[in-house]
Amino acid sequence: MEFETIISHAGKKMDPAYGAMSMPIYQTSNFVFDDIGKTRAGYDYSRTANPTRKVLEDTLAKLEGGHAGFAFGTGMAAITTAAHLLKTGDHVISGDDIYGGTYRLFQNVMKDHSIEFSFVHMNSSKSIEVAIRPNTKMIWFESPSNPLLNIVDIEMVASVAKKYKILTVMDNTFATPYFLKPLEYGIDMVMHSTTKYLNGHSDVIGGAIITSTEELSKKVQFYLNALGTCAAPFDCWLVTRGIATLAVRMRKHAENAQAVAEFLQQHPTVAKVYYPGLKTHPGHEIAKKQMKGFGGMVSFEIKNGEAAAHNFLRKTQLFALAESLGGVASLAEYPALMSHASMSAEARKQCGISEGLVRLSVGIENSKDLIDDLSQALEGC
Numbered sequence: 001m002e003f004e005t006i007i008s009h010a011g012k013k014m015d016p017a018y019g020a021m022s023m024p025i026y027q028t029s030n031f032v033f034d035d036i037g038k039t040r041a042g043y044d045y046s047r048t049a050n051p052t053r054k055v056l057e058d059t060l061a062k063l064e065g066g067h068a069g070f071a072f073g074t075g076m077a078a079i080t081t082a083a084h085l086l087k088t089g090d091h092v093i094s095g096d097d098i099y100g101g102t103y104r105l106f107q108n109v110m111k112d113h114s115i116e117f118s119f120v121h122m123n124s125s126k127s128i129e130v131a132i133r134p135n136t137k138m139i140w141f142e143s144p145s146n147p148l149l150n151i152v153d154i155e156m157v158a159s160v161a162k163k164y165k166i167l168t169v170m171d172n173t174f175a176t177p178y179f180l181k182p183l184e185y186g187i188d189m190v191m192h193s194t195t196k197y198l199n200g201h202s203d204v205i206g207g208a209i210i211t212s213t214e215e216l217s218k219k220v221q222f223y224l225n226a227l228g229t230c231a232a233p234f235d236c237w238l239v240t241r242g243i244a245t246l247a248v249r250m251r252k253h254a255e256n257a258q259a260v261a262e263f264l265q266q267h268p269t270v271a272k273v274y275y276p277g278l279k280t281h282p283g284h285e286i287a288k289k290q291m292k293g294f295g296g297m298v299s300f301e302i303k304n305g306e307a308a309a310h311n312f313l314r315k316t317q318l319f320a321l322a323e324s325l326g327g328v329a330s331l332a333e334y335p336a337l338m339s340h341a342s343m344s345a346e347a348r349k350q351c352g353i354s355e356g357l358v359r360l361s362v363g364i365e366n367s368k369d370l371i372d373d374l375s376q377a378l379e380g381c
């Protein structure tokens with residue numbers, strides 16, 4: 001079955017009791033046993049597994065083409081669970097341009113548990129190979145990255161990692177499986193903040209992991225249950241409902257983002273636009289090769305720096321000043337003081353997050369209205 005068919009049928013017609021079209025929310029902590037040690041349908045306790053969560057997890061596995069999917073209470077809970085595949089003394093090579101919360105977990109939490117990190121700009125196999133140590137056990141990266149929309153050649157990362165037997169994990173939150181399936185390029189594990197495009201309606205915090213092998217699935221299920229990082233049934237129901245419209249939403253997000261990026265690129269107060277759909281983007285050709293569309297995130301630099309960026313953000317009407325991304329309504333934010341405030345000024349400078357940088361999550365509104373809003377807000381900046 002094709003992508004659109006899988007998503008629109010997820011959780012439909014699965015109710016054996018009444019034939020409800022929409023899947024039931026099994027809002028229960030535990031399940032009655034048929035006999036001592038004998039469950040009715042394999043379920044005993046909702047931390048371990050829950051039927052509503054299972055529908056979302058199976059859907060995620062199908063969309064990414066993986067062995068199994070796992071749903072977590074937050075994107076960070078998914079990352080925390082993945083990080084538990086590491087042991088004291090292991091070394092991780094991470095992309096340098098990653099979600100601020102991931103950077104904080106690695107730099108300020110996992111380091112205290114004696115896990116070593118190298119933050120690397122992954123623009124060539126050499127840049128990764130020089131960072132490899134005898135104890136390197138994981139490569140973690142995003143593409144497109146947050147907030148600079150850098151594109152990493154996924155096949156290149158997977159081939160280096162396979163040569164050195166290093167586990168690869170890719171955060172696919174920005175692209176979603178509609179535009180990009182990292183497992184097809186040899187990545188071992190995919191992670192999502194389902195808070196963003198997968199749910200798409202700014203009303204759930206959630207996360208996901210999709211594994212490529214049975215061995216990884218067993219490990220992730222063990223840590224999910226042992227750590228208690230799983231998602232609640234109602235949140236799983238909402239994310240499954242959100243996923244039903246993922247294909248049409250992503251097409252519109254990308255169409256609007258392309259229009260917004262092209263408008264910004266010719267605007268006199270804009271110094272630089274970051275969008276992989278622009279031919280001038282250094283990762284455009286690789287993005288075109290590995291993605292079916294370029295996504296809905298656009299970042300840009302205002303020529304006159306911080307004060308001008310703040311001025312712009314106070315003037316937008318349709319673009320709400322808020323962190324997060326991937327909802328149907330457009331958002332704008334200032335990474336240096338908002339989404340990426342948990343990174344040190346030094347680390348921000350090193351990866352290129354400037355004082356004039358603004359990040360847009362382009363929604364599915366009418367693109368003319370969005371451009372009119374940007375146009376009036378940029379006036380006098």
Ligand SMILES: *Cc1c(COP(=O)(O)O)cnc(C)c1O
Pocket residue numbers: 074075076077099101102142146171173174192193194195196205206207
């Ligand atoms: C938001 C986000 C996360 C963290 O997810 P939460 O659901 O906020 O915990 C991780 N990675 C990326 C790329 C994100 O945008």
